[in-house]
Structure formats: C-alpha cells, structure tokens
Amino acid sequence: MSRTPAVRPPRALLAAAVVACALAAIPLVYLLVRVGTAGFEDIAAVFERPRVPVLIGNTVLLAASVTLATVAIGVPSAFLLARARLRGRAVWTVLAALPLAVPSYLAAYGWLAALPWMQGFWAAWFVLTLVAVPYVTLPVAAALRAGTTGLDDVARTLGRGPLAAFRLGTWPQIRPAVLAGALLVCLYTLSDFGGVALFRYQVLTTAIQQAYGASFNRDYAAILASLLVLLAVAVVIAEQFARGRAARQFGAVTGPARQRRVRLGTWSAPAVVLLAVPPGLAVIVPVAVLVVRLFEAETLREFDAAELAAAAGNTVLLSAGGAVVAIALALPIGILAARYRGRIIRAIETTGYLALGLPGIVVGLSLVFFSLAAVPALYQTAFVLAFAYGVLFMPKAIGGIRGATAQVPTSLEDVSLTLGNGRLRTWWLVTARLARPGIAAAALLVAVTAMKELPATLLLRPTGTDTLATELWSRTDVSAYGAAAPYAVTLLLVAAVPAFLLSRARAGAGELDEAVA
Amino acid sequence: MRSPRTAFALGAVITVALTLTACAAGETGGSTSTADADTLTIYAGRNEALVGPLIEQFTEDTGIEVDVRYATSPELNALLLEEGERTPAEVFLSQDAGALGSIANAGLTSPIPAELADLIPAGFTSDDDNWIGVTGRARVIAYDGEHLTSETVPDNVDALTAPEWKGRVAFAPGNASFQSFITALRVLEGEEAAAAWVEAIAANDPILTDNNLATLDLVNEGQADIGLINHYYWFERAAEEGEENMRAKLEFLPGDPGGIVNVSGAAILKGAADDADALEFVEYLVSEKAQQFFVDETFEYPLLPGIAAPEGLPTLDSLVNPELDLADLESLEQTQQLLADAGLL
Numbered sequence: 001m002s003r004t005p006a007v008r009p010p011r012a013l014l015a016a017a018v019v020a021c022a023l024a025a026i027p028l029v030y031l032l033v034r035v036g037t038a039g040f041e042d043i044a045a046v047f048e049r050p051r052v053p054v055l056i057g058n059t060v061l062l063a064a065s066v067t068l069a070t071v072a073i074g075v076p077s078a079f080l081l082a083r084a085r086l087r088g089r090a091v092w093t094v095l096a097a098l099p100l101a102v103p104s105y106l107a108a109y110g111w112l113a114a115l116p117w118m119q120g121f122w123a124a125w126f127v128l129t130l131v132a133v134p135y136v137t138l139p140v141a142a143a144l145r146a147g148t149t150g151l152d153d154v155a156r157t158l159g160r161g162p163l164a165a166f167r168l169g170t171w172p173q174i175r176p177a178v179l180a181g182a183l184l185v186c187l188y189t190l191s192d193f194g195g196v197a198l199f200r201y202q203v204l205t206t207a208i209q210q211a212y213g214a215s216f217n218r219d220y221a222a223i224l225a226s227l228l229v230l231l232a233v234a235v236v237i238a239e240q241f242a243r244g245r246a247a248r249q250f251g252a253v254t255g256p257a258r259q260r261r262v263r264l265g266t267w268s269a270p271a272v273v274l275l276a277v278p279p280g281l282a283v284i285v286p287v288a289v290l291v292v293r294l295f296e297a298e299t300l301r302e303f304d305a306a307e308l309a310a311a312a313g314n315t316v317l318l319s320a321g322g323a324v325v326a327i328a329l330a331l332p333i334g335i336l337a338a339r340y341r342g343r344i345i346r347a348i349e350t351t352g353y354l355a356l357g358l359p360g361i362v363v364g365l366s367l368v369f370f371s372l373a374a375v376p377a378l379y380q381t382a383f384v385l386a387f388a389y390g391v392l393f394m395p396k397a398i399g400g401i402r403g404a405t406a407q408v409p410t411s412l413e414d415v416s417l418t419l420g421n422g423r424l425r426t427w428w429l430v431t432a433r434l435a436r437p438g439i440a441a442a443a444l445l446v447a448v449t450a451m452k453e454l455p456a457t458l459l460l461r462p463t464g465t466d467t468l469a470t471e472l473w474s475r476t477d478v479s480a481y482g483a484a485a486p487y488a489v490t491l492l493l494v495a496a497v498p499a500f501l502l503s504r505a506r507a508g509a510g511e512l513d514e515a516v517a
Numbered sequence: 518m519r520s521p522r523t524a525f526a527l528g529a530v531i532t533v534a535l536t537l538t539a540c541a542a543g544e545t546g547g548s549t550s551t552a553d554a555d556t557l558t559i560y561a562g563r564n565e566a567l568v569g570p571l572i573e574q575f576t577e578d579t580g581i582e583v584d585v586r587y588a589t590s591p592e593l594n595a596l597l598l599e600e601g602e603r604t605p606a607e608v609f610l611s612q613d614a615g616a617l618g619s620i621a622n623a624g625l626t627s628p629i630p631a632e633l634a635d636l637i638p639a640g641f642t643s644d645d646d647n648w649i650g651v652t653g654r655a656r657v658i659a660y661d662g663e664h665l666t667s668e669t670v671p672d673n674v675d676a677l678t679a680p681e682w683k684g685r686v687a688f689a690p691g692n693a694s695f696q697s698f699i700t701a702l703r704v705l706e707g708e709e710a711a712a713a714w715v716e717a718i719a720a721n722d723p724i725l726t727d728n729n730l731a732t733l734d735l736v737n738e739g740q741a742d743i744g745l746i747n748h749y750y751w752f753e754r755a756a757e758e759g760e761e762n763m764r765a766k767l768e769f770l771p772g773d774p775g776g777i778v779n780v781s782g783a784a785i786l787k788g789a790a791d792d793a794d795a796l797e798f799v800e801y802l803v804s805e806k807a808q809q810f811f812v813d814e815t816f817e818y819p820l821l822p823g824i825a826a827p828e829g830l831p832t833l834d835s836l837v838n839p840e841l842d843l844a845d846l847e848s849l850e851q852t853q854q855l856l857a858d859a860g861l862l
Contacts, residue, residue, distance in 0.1 A: 050860040116738030197727045206727065210691030210862065212591045218598065296758075361592065368599045380605060458588040459596055463558060463605065474565045474587060477730070482757065483566075 009340040010423055016332035021348045023329060024391055027355050028229065030366030034222035046223045051207070056227065059203040062124060062196070063189040063235070069129040070185045073278065074136025075178060080271050081137070082144035085261045092275050096141070097503035099282035100134045100445075101495030103452035103469065105194025106488055107131050109476065110286020112198055113293070123199040128189055130282035135188065136181035137278075138502060139403070142441075143177035144170070146407065149260045176243055180399040183239040187356040187395065190232055193455070204228045205359045212361060225362045232357025236350045287489060294485035303486060307471070312490055315467040318382060318457075319450035322389025326446040327401075327439065329394045334401025334442075335427075339410070349398065356395040360455030363392050367460060385460040389450040396449060397442035404438020405431060441502055448498040451491065468494065556582045557794040560597065560606040562590030562616060563781065567753075571810050575801050581794045590616045591693070597786075598623055607789035608798055610781075613693040614643075614650070615849060617782050621647035627790035629799065636803050640837065641780050641820045648784035651802045652811045653818030655769060655778050655836050656698050659736045659744040659751060662766040670743070670768045674702075674775030677743065678717035687724035687732045687741035690861040694729070694747055694779045700852045701841055702774040712855055719859040730754075736765040745775065748830070752816035771835045778836050780820065 035043065046052055080086060081093050099107075108127050111118055118126075151169030152162075160168065193205040204224050211221035264271050330352070337349045355363055371384045378384050408431050416426040432439070454469045461470065468491040475484035561568055565587045576583055588596070590612035597604055597620050604625070611617045620626055626647045634646040642650035660670045671677060677686050689695055703711040724741050726732045732744040733754060748767060755763050770776025783802055789795040801807055808819040816827045826833055856862040 049857045049862075051857065051862065054860075112734075116735075116740050119740075198731070200724070200726055200731070202725070207862075210727070212595045218595065361595070365595060365599050368596060372600060372603050376603065379603075455592070458592055461586075463584045463586040470587070477564050477589075 009336055009345070012423075013332055013336060014344075017336045017345075017348050020329040020332050020394075021351045024352050024355055024394055026370045026391060027358055027363045027366040028351070030369050031222050031226050031229065031362070033369075034218060035226050038219035038223060042219050043223055046220060051202070052224075055202060055204050055207050055224070056231075058121070058201065059190065059205075059228070059231065062121065062128070062201065062203060063186050063231070065125050066128045066132060066189045067182050067186045069125065070133050070136045071178060071182050073129070073274070074133050074181060075140055075174075077133070077137045077275055077278075078140035078144055078174075080264075080275060081141045083149070083260075083262055084264050084271065086264070086271070093141070093503045094500050095279040096137050096275065097134050097499040098279045098496060099131045100448050100499045100502070101452075101492050102131050102282050102286065103194065103454070103491070104128060104131050104192050105198065105454070106472070106491075107282050107286050108195045108198040109481075110289040113289045113481070114285060119199050120201050124196045124201040127195050127199070127282075128192060130278050131195070132185045132188055133278040133282075134499075135184040136178065138441075139177040139181045139399070140174050143174040143403075147173040153260070176403065179239050179243050180403065183235065183353070184356070184396060184399065186235050187232055187353065190228060190235070190357045191359050193359050193361075204231075208359055209361065221362075225358060228357055228359070229354055232354050233350065235357070236353045240346060240350070283492065287492060290481065290485040290488050293481040296482065303483070307466070308486060308490060311466045311468045311471045311487070312494055314465055315451050315469070315491070315494060318386055318467060319389065319447045321382065321386030322393065322450040323443040323447040325387050325390025326394040326397045327443050329390055330397035330401050330442065331439075333394075334398045335405050335431075337398070338402045338405035352398050353395040355391050356393070360392065360453055360457075361459070363388060364456035364459035367391070367456070371460075380460065380462050382462055382465070385457065385462070388456050388460050389446070389453065392453065392456060393446040393449050396445045400438050400442030400445065401435070404435035404442075407438070408434040444498040444502045448495050448502065451495045451498075556584050557607055557792075557798060558605050559583055559585045559608045559610060559798065560593045560604075561585050561587050561610045562593045562612045563587075563610055567815050568610065570814070571807060574806075574810070575798060578806075579797060579801070581797065583798075594619055597625060601625065602787055604786055604788065606786050607792055607795040609784045609786060610651075610802075611648075611783065612781050613697070614648075614780050614782060615693040615697065617643070617648040617784050618849075620784060620786075621645075625787050626784040627787050629785065630796070633796075633800060633803070637820045638822060640841075641778075642782065648782045649799060649803065650780040650782045650820045652781045652808075652815070653778045653820055653833060654694070654747040654749050654781070655818070655830075656694060656776050657746060657748045657751075658768040658770060658775070659733050659746050659765045660768060661736055661739055661742045662764055663739065664742050665766075667766070667768060672768065672770055673773040674698075674745070674770070675714065678714060678721055680721075682721060682743065684722040684724070685742040686718070686721065686745070687726055687735050687743065688745040689726045689728050689732055690856050692728055695745060696849060696852050696856070697779050698745070698775055698777055699856065700848060701777045701838070703848070703852065703855070704841060705774050705838065708851075712858075715855050715859045715861070719861050723861075725861065733765060737763065739764060747779065749816045752827075769831050769836065771831060772838060774838070774841075776836055777838060777841065778818065778833065781817070 077096060081089065081096060086092060104127060107130060111123070111127055147170060149170065152165040153169070155165035155168045156162070191205060193209055196203050197206050197209065204227060208221045208224045208228075211224065212218070333348055333352045336345050367384060367388045368379075371379045375384070412430050412434070413426050416430050417423070421429060452469055454473055457467055457470055458473070461467065468487055472484055472487040472491060475481070475487065559572070561572075565585070569585075572583055572585055575581065586593070586606070593609065594611070594616040597606065597609060600606075602625070609617070609620065617626075621643065629643075629646045629649045631646065634642060634649055637650045641653060642648070658670060676682070699711065699715065702714060724735060726735065729746040729750050732741070732746050733750045735741040736744040737754065744765070748769070751763070751765060751767050754765075783799050785792070785795045785799060803821055805821065805824060808821045808824045811817045812819050812824060812827050816830075818826050818830070818833045853862055
C-alpha cells in the first residue's frame with residue numbers, strides 16, 4: 001500500500017476518466033430519456049402495482065444473501081489457497097476459478113434438470129452463490145499472497161489467539177479485496193436474469209424482461225431498470241464508504257512480505273470439501289446433465305462441427321475485443337481512484353460501476369439507440385458489440401486496475417519523475433510494469449464474462465454472426481437440450497482458458513515483491 | 518528484464534485481437550448496416566432450428582440471398598422500436614401477433630398487397646393488412662398424465678379457480694399468448710367476469726413461470742398438475758424426448774376462451790415497401806410448400822385454406838370461437854393492467 005498524495009490529478013488523466021465515464025454512462029442516459037418520456041403519472045402508477053414492492057424486496061434479499069454467502073465461502077477458500085500447506089495447490093487454484101466459466105443460466109438449467117423441484121429463493125441463491133464465489137476467492141487469495149503474516153506473528157507474540165491475530169494482522173490487508181469482490185458479486189446478482197428466471201424467483205430483472213416480453217411497455221421496463229440503477233448506486237457507495245475506512249486503518253502497513261503457511265492437520269478433510277464444492281456443483285453437475293441428455297435424446301438435430309468452430313472463434317474474438325475496450329475505459333478511472341481522492345473522483349468511479357447493475361437487454365438497447373445516433377455506419381458490426389461488452393464489464397476491470405495501481409509505491413513514480421521522465425512515460429516505465437499482472441487479470445475477467453453474455457449479444461451482433469452463447473440459446477430455446485450439449489461444453493472449455501489464466505495471473509502478484517525489494 | 522518484453526507481447530496480442538475482431542466484422546458483412554441491395558435482411562423472432570431450414574429452402578428456390586437475425590420476438594420488437602426507420606431489417610417474422618401489432622402501431626410497417634393478404638382468412642391475419650398471419654397455435658391445457666386423465670382434467674379455464682386446483686396450475690403471465698387468452702376472456706365474457714377470473718386464479722396460489730416451455734417442463738417433471746401453454750411446445754418436446762416418454766399430455770379446449778388460436782406472422786418493414794425480395798419472401802411463407810413445412814416440422818396449424826392440419830390435432834374450425842375476432846385482441850394494455858392489479862405482472 002502506498003501513500004495517497006494530496007495533489008490534484010493531472011488534467012489529461014482526469015479528462016480521460018471523464019470520457020470513459022461518459023461512455024459508461026450511455027445506458028444511464030438512455031434510461032433517463034425513456035423514463036423522461038414516461039411522465040410522472042406512469043411512474044407513480046408503477047409503484048401502485050402490488051408486485052413492485054415484492055420485486056424490490058426479492059431483489060435486495062437475493063443480492064444481500066448471495067453476497068454474504070460468497071464472502072463466507074470465498075474468504076476461507078482464499079485463505080486455504082494462499083496460506084495453507086495444501087496438497088495439489090496449483091490444481092485447487094485453477095478449480096477455484098472454474099465456476100467463472102459457467103453462465104448462470106447453464107448452471108441453473110443443469111440443476112433444474114437434475115432436481116426438478118428446485119425453485120424460488122433458495123434455488124436462485126444456491127446457484128448464483130456457486131457461480132459467483134470466484135469473484136471473492138480470486139482477489140482475496142491474491143491479496144493474501146501479496147500480504148504478510150508478520151503482523152499476525154506480532155499479535156501472537158503479544159498473546160492473541162490465532163483467530164484474533166488474523167483479525168488484527170491479516171484482515172486489514174485483505175479487507176479491500178473482500179469488499180471489491182463482494183461488490184462485483186452484489187452487482188452481478190442484481191443484474192442476473194438467466195439464473196433467477198429458471199427458478200421462477202421474481203426479481204426486477206425478470207420483471208424487466210417480462211415487460212419487454214409481452215407488453216412492449218418500454219416505459220415500464222425503463223422505470224424498473226432505473227430502480228435497479230438506484231440499488232446499484234446504493235451498493236457502490238456503501239462499498240466506497242467501507243473501503244475508505246479500510247484504507248485509513250491500513251495506511252501504514254508496509255515492509256517486506258513474510259509468509260508463514262499453516263499446517264491443516266485434522267482440518268484437511270473439511271478444507272478439501274470447501275474447495276471442491278463450488279467447482280464441483282457449479283461445473284460438473286450441469287455438464288453431466290447435458291451430456292446425459294445428449295445420449296438420451298431420441299432424435300438429434302444434425303451436428304455441424306464447422307458451425308461450432310465458427311461460433312467458438314467469434315466468441316473468442318469478440319470477448320477479446322470487449323476486454324481491450326474495457327481495459328481502455330477502466331484504466332483512467334482505476335488509476336484515478338487508486339491515486340487521488342475527492343468527490344468528483346468518487347462520482348466518476350461510481351458511474352463507472354453502474355452498468356454492471358443493469359440487465360444486458362437494457363445495455364443492449366441503449367447501445368442500439370446510441371450507435372444509430374452517433375455511428376450508424378458501425379451499427380450491427382463487431383465493433384459495437386465489442387464496445388458493448390467493454391461498457392458492460394468495464395466495472396469488473398476498474399477494481400483490479402485500482403488495486404494493482406495502489407500497490408505500486410508512489411515513491412518509485414517520484415523517482416522516475418525526478419529523473420526527468422514525463423507522467424505518461426513514468427506510468428509506462430514504472431506503474432504499468434508493476435501493475436501488469438493486475439491489469440492482465442482484469443482483462444481476463446472481462447473476457448470470461450463477455451463470452452457468456454447473451455441478451456446484449458442477441459441485440460447487437462452482426463446479423464448472421466453466432467457465438468457459443470447464442471448457439472446454446474437457440475438450442476435450449478426449443479428443448480433441443482441434447483443438441484445444446486456440444487455448445488455448452490465448448491463454451492465451458494473456451495471460458496475455462498481465461499479462468500485458468502486468471503488463477504495463474506493473480507499468482508504473479510508475487511513478482512511485485514521482488515520488484516519492490 | 519522480463520517485464521518490458523511481456524508488456525510488449527501483451528500489447529501485440531491485444532492489437533492482433535482487435536484487428537481480428539475487425540476482420541470478423543468485415544467477413545460477416547460489415548455491409549449489414551446499410552441494407553445490401555441483393556441480400557434480404559430478416560429479423561426472425563422464431564427459433565433458428567425451426568425456421569432456418571425453411572429460409573434456406575427459400576434461398577435455394579428463389580436464388581435470393583438472406584441474412585437472418587435470430588432473437589426472441591419481444592427482443593426484436595424492442596429492437597425494431599429502437600431502430601425506427603433506420604432498421605436494416607426488411608421483413609420481421611414474429612412468434613405472435615402482439616409484436617406485429619406493436620410495430621404496426623408505431624407506423625413501422627408497409628402494407629401487405631391485398632391479393633396476398635386475402636389468401637389468409639379474416640380472423641387469422643391483420644384486419645388492416647399491416648402484417649400477415651402465417652401459422653396458428655392453439656392455447657391448451659398440458660396436464661400431468663400420472664395424476665390426471667383426459668376425463669378428470671377440466672375442459673375449461675373457469676374450473677381452474679376452484680379450491681381443488683389450488684397450487685397446481687402453472688402459467689406464464691408475461692407471455693404474449695397467455696395475455697391474448699386473457700384478452701379473449703375479456704372480450705367473450707365481459708370485463709367483470711374476466712377481472713373476477715384473474716383475481717380468483719391469482720388467489721389460487723398459481724405457479725408463475727417465465728414462458729410456455731418452462732411451464733411445460735414443470736408439468737412434464739411432475740412439478741405442476743396443469744399448465745396453460747401453446748400446443749406446439751408439447752410436440753417440440755416430444756420430438757426430442759419421444760412421444761411415449763412424455764409425462765405431460767394435452768387437452769384442447771374447443772369453444773373456451775382458454776383454448777383460442779393465436780397466430781404467428783410476418784410484416785414488411787417500411788423501408789422495404791418496394792422491395793421485391795421482401796414481398797417474395799412473405800409470399801413464400803404463405804405458399805403451399807411453406808405451409809406444409811410448418812405442418813410437418815413445427816406441428817402448427819396452417820392458415821392457408823386447403824392444407825390439412827397436423828395429424829392428431831382437432832381441426833382449426835373446431836377451436837375457433839365465432840364470437841371472437843383477432844382484431845379484438847389488440848386491447849393489450851387493459852389486459853396487462855388487469856394482471857398487474859392482481860399482482861401477476
């Protein structure tokens with residue numbers, strides 16, 4: 001952790017962040033336009049619907065409980081991965097990232113096929129928790145690896161028990177990572193549609209989809225989406241508030257990382273269970289179910305390997321493009337948030353996060369609206385779709401870039417500046433180089449999420465272009481579950497690559513210590 | 518010094534990825550945005566696996582190249598409303614009449630020539646020729662064959678509000694064809710009776726789903742005794758699983774508002790008013806060949822007179838309610854308000 005210099009941010013950086021923020025705000029502007037056309041009476045009428053309070057209550061309940069559960073599972077898992085003497089650590093680390101490769105609708109479908117009675121809150125909570133755990137496990141494990149156990153040792157020497165020592169020594173070091181992960185989980189849960197819809201748990205996103213579904217009542221959909229934005233704002237601000245306090249508590253801890261690994265002893269068995277549960281239940285069950293369906297199916301629609309390969313290729317290219325856009329947008333915001341404070345910067349960061357709280361269909365429609373108005377020549381090309389991925393998932397990159405930048409001591413940047421290098425050159429020579437693992441991890445996280453995206457893809461893809469997600473959808477949509485299996489498995493395999501790299505990339509944070517030392 | 522080289526490699530990979538993405542855009546026709554003169558662009562709100570083969574056959578028969586954008590009808594409806602007159606689409610193929618009515622009301626369609634529109638009997642197509650009906654699908658009750666028989670399953674929806682069916686009936690209140698059924702109920706039995714039914718069913722602990730397919734799955738898995746769906750979902754499922762393996766069975770409801778026939782259809786968009794290819798495609802959809810395709814492949818009712826309904830289905834005439842005109846089903850807003858007031862929407 002570094003000092004936060006009390007200087008004004010460079011104008012160019014601020015300008016870049018404002019531009020990125022404005023682009024990220026396109027869906028919000030769109031919602032404002034739509035809600036604006038609705039008029040006050042329509043808005044008031046929404047709140048008279050008996051269902052609306054229920055929808056809000058369900059949405060908040062689900063988001064809060066999934067977030068709590070992922071923290072409860074993710075933090076101990078991260079501890080085991082980073083700090084315990086664990087046999088097969090490398091394998092467990094990869095497995096921990098694997099649920100990222102599973103779209104929630106696929107996991108939900110698999111569980112529903114296996115246990116048809118699953119429904120409602122508990123089912124949605126269960127499946128979303130499984131697929132979202134890595135959002136907490138991965139950053140916390142990285143923070144633990146980069147941190148030190150020295151402070152715990154001091155606390156132990158002073159007579160504290162192991163748990164109390166962990167709370168005093170290690171917890172403050174990982175708290176920002178826990179919060180950042182919890183924020184992603186919370187926003188993800190707010191915006192998820194596929195997982196909850198299959199379990200018939202009624203939340204705002206399912207109601208938004210329904211509003212588009214039959215009524216073509218775009219105003220009603222926009223008003224509900226705005227409610228979702230307000231919830232997302234509250235969540236982002238709460239996280240900033242909690243993080244602000246954490247940063248102050250933890251401002252002074254530096255020094256060489258020293259890590260002691262814990263012997264598990266009799267805890268080995270429960271530890272293995274804890275690590276095995278999320279990947280086992282999130283990945284293996286749905287895949288097994290689809291494969292069984294593949295063999296059970298009486299008639300199979302013909303399988304076209306070339307079609308599958310084309311879809312896989314499109315998926316990889318589009319999500320890579322999305323990752324590039326997301327990183328470009330998130331870099332100025334992340335750097336700003338890591339290095340400077342102030343109301344404007346907080347506002348920029350908050351806005352940057354909001355798109356993640358919106359369902360894909362709203363972001364998709366907003367970009368239809370925007371690209372037709374601003375760049376009609378690019379409408380329905382891969383560029384607009386990659387850009388949409390960038391806007392949708394940029395928030396996932398902000399946290400990673402902010403964290404990675406914050407870890408680079410400002411003193412090193414100061415040295416470079418003193419040597420006559422400009423700010424940009426200093427950033428490239430010093431900051432970017434040290435923050436590289438974090439930035440790469442952020443890009444991978446965006447890529448893996450973009451691969452699974454469906455609603456915005458359906459709206460914005462070039463006409464006739466298929467991705468693995470759209471191919472999967474077009475098959476499950478007509479009950480052709482057997483025919484869907486090869487696409488589901490391919491999507492999992494393709495998305496497992498960035499998930500795998502992600503579990504490795506974060507391990508690279510150790511290089512930072514060498515570099516600093 | 519590993520860092521700079523890796524940073525360089527990373528940059529190189531990113532550049533390549535971007536370029537490749539751009540290439541992907543070029544390959545799949547960056548032209549799509551500016552409606553290609555010799556390619557017909559269709560927005561299809563019906564599933565690719567179902568209508569894809571028909572569209573390929575169209576290209577084979579006519580030599581007209583086609584670009585198809587598949588998504589759900591509601592999504593494409595929202596997309597078309599957002600695009601307005603700038604849409605690259607020339608034809609919209611929709612799963613339900615509601616979406617077609619919605620874009621027609623927004624003034625985005627161009628009229629279907631009378632000689633074509635007149636092929637489809639009134640009541641199954643737009644009354645002002647803004648779109649044309651292509652196939653019919655009946656609302657039915659799907660019931661759990663292990664708990665009920667065709668004797669014990671009700672043959673009308675009024676019975677479903679009885680205490681006997683508490684917690685046993687599944688339906689998708691957001692679904693367009695369910696909402697058409699509610700509208701039919703309003704038209705046929707009056708506002709008061711319809712409101713009473715909606716309130717009574719809402720109070721009878723119904724199982725609310727997202728769509729017809731989810732409803733059918735619940736019945737097929739024994740999680741709900743009765744599901745209100747469209748008939749052809751059952752046949753799609755049966756084609757995959759085998760008819761004898763279907764736990765769900767179908768009960769048609771002739772004469773009942775719960776058994777009305779909805780239509781899928783097509784519209785020519787405004788910008789394609791003079792486009793011969795667009796017209797030819799719509800003509801093709803209501804040709805004998807295509808109508809027979811729908812009978813054989815999707816188990817829907819053909820709307821072109823003279824083509825027989827799929828085997829094993831009651832005739833279309835027996836399901837049609839003479840007192841109901843499809844044009845009456847356009848008062849969607851009141852229906853939605855009714856469902857919203859009862860807490861279903």
